Amino acid sequence: MDKTTLGSSAILGIKTATHLTTNEYNWLGTIFYLSYLAFEYPQNLALQRFPVGKWMSINIFVWGIALCSHAACKNFGGLMACRFILGMCEGSITAGFMIVTSMFYTRKEQTIRVGYWFLMNGTAQIIIGFISFGVLHSKTGGFQPWQWLVIITGLLTLITAVAFWFMFPDSPTAAWFLAPEERVTAVQRIKGNQTGVENKRFKKEQFYEALLDPKTWLFALFSSLDNVLNSLTNQQQIIMASFGFTSLQTTLLAMVSGVVEIVTIFTGVHIASYFTNARAYVGVIYFLSTLLGILLVNLLPWTDKVGLLFGQWMTTISVTAFVLQLSWITNVTAGHTKKVTVNAIMLIAYCVGNAAGPFMWQAKYVPRNHVPWTVIGICYVCCMIILLIIRFLLWRENKRRDAEPPDTKYDDVYIEVTLPDGSRVERKVQKEYLTDIQNRDFRYVL
Numbered sequence: 177m178d179k180t181t182l183g184s185s186a187i188l189g190i191k192t193a194t195h196l197t198t199n200e201y202n203w204l205g206t207i208f209y210l211s212y213l214a215f216e217y218p219q220n221l222a223l224q225r226f227p228v229g230k231w232m233s234i235n236i237f238v239w240g241i242a243l244c245s246h247a248a249c250k251n252f253g254g255l256m257a258c259r260f261i262l263g264m265c266e267g268s269i270t271a272g273f274m275i276v277t278s279m280f281y282t283r284k285e286q287t288i289r290v291g292y293w294f295l296m297n298g299t300a301q302i303i304i305g306f307i308s309f310g311v312l313h314s315k316t317g318g319f320q321p322w323q324w325l326v327i328i329t330g331l332l333t334l335i336t337a338v339a340f341w342f343m344f345p346d347s348p349t350a351a352w353f354l355a356p357e358e359r360v361t362a363v364q365r366i367k368g369n370q371t372g373v374e375n376k377r378f379k380k381e382q383f384y385e386a387l388l389d390p391k392t393w394l395f396a397l398f399s400s401l402d403n404v405l406n407s408l409t410n411q412q413q414i415i416m417a418s419f420g421f422t423s424l425q426t427t428l429l430a431m432v433s434g435v436v437e438i439v440t441i442f443t444g445v446h447i448a449s450y451f452t453n454a455r456a457y458v459g460v461i462y463f464l465s466t467l468l469g470i471l472l473v474n475l476l477p478w479t480d481k482v483g484l485l486f487g488q489w490m491t492t493i494s495v496t497a498f499v500l501q502l503s504w505i506t507n508v509t510a511g512h513t514k515k516v517t518v519n520a521i522m523l524i525a526y527c528v529g530n531a532a533g534p535f536m537w538q539a540k541y542v543p544r545n546h547v548p549w550t551v552i553g554i555c556y557v558c559c560m561i562i563l564l565i566i567r568f569l570l571w572r573e574n575k576r577r578d579a580e581p582p583d584t585k586y587d588d589v590y591i592e593v594t595l596p597d598g599s600r601v602e603r604k605v606q607k608e609y610l611t612d613i614q615n616r617d618f619r620y621v622l
Contacts, residue, residue: 177300211263213527219267233340244330291445301434396525407533444496453622511611
């Protein structure tokens with residue numbers, strides 16, 4: 177919810193109060209993702225080095241302070257500094273969630289679980305719509321509605337940070353809500369994933385393998401192109417206002433996008449889980465629905481405000497494909513260091529798409545915005561092609577492995593490990609701790 181405060185603040189008076197030009201407002205969206213980009217890999221290294229839940233809680237706490245600090249900003253420079261800090265902290269969240277999800281849930285369960293925590297994006301749009309509607313009725317002379325919005329959401333974030341510190345588990349072996357025997361069961365039940373659990377030792381060979389793996393870069397390209405539309409988060413209410421709706425009406429109409437996101441993500445992840453090896457196909461189908469929305473926004477007469485509104489709401493459907501990709505990349509990547517590296521690369525690409533997107537929305541394209549909508553449409557056609565290419569490559573690799581003789585390379589391999597008391601012992605390498613390329617028994621989910 178607090179990630180969408182900039183877009184909500186746009187119609188609550190922040191642009192006037194801080195004297196923002198269109199280009200400066202776009203930069204506030206871009207600086208967030210440039211900072212996210214710069215700190216993404218350091219954040220992933222920290223997630224590898226420190227307890228996941230504790231590290232995320234620290235970042236959420238700093239985020240909450242930076243968000244509340246928006247209320248004190250009087251100009252573009254102050255807002256840029258706050259947005260930079262927000263981007264820095266955001267780098268730990270999605271990656272941390274993906275790591276924890278892969279540690280607690282089987283590959284079959286992960287698609288739905290990732291979808292469930294992504295449903296909160298849509299829920300957030302609904303809640304912040306009501307908060308925005310409420311603060312628009314505030315009558316505090318020295319404190320404007322947009323300032324109330326960032327203070328309220330910032331305080332909620334600080335409360336969340338405290339809850340994370342005490343309640344969010346770092347791994348199944350440290351889950352406070354599980355009895356000791358249940359923790360053992362939690363680790364044993366995900367061995368079938370053959371993707372490993374938390375391991376604080378950085379493995380260079382897994383890092384290099386991630387860089388040389390073609391699917392890493394295909395997922396990264398998809399992530400970059402898919403998130404060009406994410407710039408709409410900060411433009412949505414401005415566009416709705418251009419349709420002729422009042423500020424109060426816009427705060428409520430924007431909530432419908434949240435409802436669309438909830439419905440489409442919920443249905444998408446369940447369909448992808450119900451049908452075997454259907455992630456790419458489900459993603460393509462949902463992209464087609466989004467393309468229809470883009471066509472409506474571009475081609476309907478400007479006088480058809482309702483049709484234009486429905487077209488814009490439909491563009492939210494595309495989020496489903498990104499959610500499916502997040503769980504898919506976790507399903508097909510094994511080895512903790514490799515997962516951390518692939519997550520970082522994918523989220524760096526995510527930042528590139530998000531950082532480039534805001535600059536499409538130039539004042540000269542208003543009100544129809546044909547150029548940005550066309551760019552987004554082209555990006556989505558490319559995304560559909562990439563999904564199908566990834567599926568084909570993984571299908572072909574599975575076929576190749578099915579034809580191979582049983583893999584016995586790691587059946588009797590031992591490594592030397594250092595115990596907490598300083599003694600060294602030999603420990604057998606188990607296949608579930610190998611990477612997806614090393615372990616020839618690993619089969620890719622399609």
